[in-house]
Amino acid sequence: MEDELLKKIMLDLQKKLSTKRFNHSIGVMRKAIQLANIYKQDELQAAKVGLAHDIAKEMSKEEILNYVNENNIKADETELQNLGLLHGKIGADICKKRYNFTDDMCMAIINHTTGDVSMSFFDKIIFVADKIEEGRKWDGVEEIRIIADKDIDLAIIKLIDKSIQKCIKKNEIIHINSIQLRNKLIQKKDSNNL
Numbered sequence: 063m064e065d066e067l068l069k070k071i072m073l074d075l076q077k078k079l080s081t082k083r084f085n086h087s088i089g090v091m092r093k094a095i096q097l098a099n100i101y102k103q104d105e106l107q108a109a110k111v112g113l114a115h116d117i118a119k120e121m122s123k124e125e126i127l128n129y130v131n132e133n134n135i136k137a138d139e140t141e142l143q144n145l146g147l148l149h150g151k152i153g154a155d156i157c158k159k160r161y162n163f164t165d166d167m168c169m170a171i172i173n174h175t176t177g178d179v180s181m182s183f184f185d186k187i188i189f190v191a192d193k194i195e196e197g198r199k200w201d202g203v204e205e206i207r208i209i210a211d212k213d214i215d216l217a218i219i220k221l222i223d224k225s226i227q228k229c230i231k232k233n234e235i236i237h238i239n240s241i242q243l244r245n246k247l248i249q250k251k252d253s254n255n256l
């Protein structure tokens with residue numbers, strides 16, 4: 063896939079991110095293209111958003127707080143307790159200003175961290191691609207890769223289940239957005255099965 067902006071983002075990320083995170087970004091780009099192809103979404107936009115989604119992931123706590131203050135980013139209480147969650151909102155703001163990403167593209171970056179009930183289909187693709195790209199090796203990822211090609215909502219439910227289990231084990235906060243999204247998707251499935 064040849065595109066000037068895609069090349070520019072790639073060069074920026076190469077400078078900004080560790081090799082591990084850079085490789086993850088390439089993996090998400092590839093998976094996002096695949097899923098966009100299956101679900102008839104814009105492949106080039108999926109590639110750009112998949113590639114750039116973690117652009118703010120390696121900022122220090124101090125850099126995060128400075129960025130939030132200087133750029134008027136609205137952070138909720140959970141995000142302030144767990145600053146890492148803000149890399150979605152900050153990443154979207156960077157991509158809007160530096161790469162002129164559309165609002166829809168930015169929204170997918172914002173929603174890739176915790177998910178949200180308002181997610182579009184495009185957002186869902188990025189959310190799932192982030193968790194199942196080829197570099198992800200966690201137990202059960204293969205099963206979700208197969209589900210994701212057929213039923214993106216079911217893949218999201220299973221991914222949130224997994225992340226809630228991890229939060230419980232590590233005694234971490236579970237963001238309310240993930241729980242609300244899971245509830246919504248389960249209710250939607252139940253009503254479809256009536």
Ligand SMILES: [Fe+2]
Binds near residue numbers: 115149
């Ligand atoms: Fe991320």
Ligand SMILES: [Fe+2]
Binds near residue numbers: 086090116
């Ligand atoms: Fe990521």
